[in-house]
Amino acid sequence: xxxxxxxxxxxxxxxxxxxxxxxxxxxxxxxxxxxxxxxxxxxxxxxxxxxxxxxxxxxxxxxxxxxxxxxxxxxxxxxxxxxxxxxxxxxxxxxxxxx
Numbered sequence: 001x002x003x004x005x006x007x008x009x010x011x012x013x014x015x016x017x018x019x020x021x022x023x024x025x026x027x028x029x030x031x032x033x034x035x036x037x038x039x040x041x042x043x044x045x046x047x048x049x050x051x052x053x054x055x056x057x058x059x060x061x062x063x064x065x066x067x068x069x070x071x072x073x074x075x076x077x078x079x080x081x082x083x084x085x086x087x088x089x090x091x092x093x094x095x096x097x098x099x
């Protein structure tokens with residue numbers, strides 16, 4: 001029995017915000033610690049976007065594994081970068097819609 005719950009970082013396109021929220025809810029109810037992308041309701045500057053992107057890579061490093069929310073198999077440029085970072089840091093990667 002593990003000494004702490006699994007930590008999962010959710011990644012995916014911002015177009016799938018509802019699906020990512022559902023995955024967060026489902027994982028949390030299953031007893032998983034969820035680390036998710038930050039959300040902002042206002043328009044962000046390029047500097048803010050870059051800072052949040054770098055922060056998300058650090059979140060991946062904290063996780064035991066990464067869950068990519070990819071309805072229809074869609075994986076965009078930033079999510080591809082996050083997947084590459086997860087692999088480079090030895091994290092397991094799973095997909096909601098395996099390709």
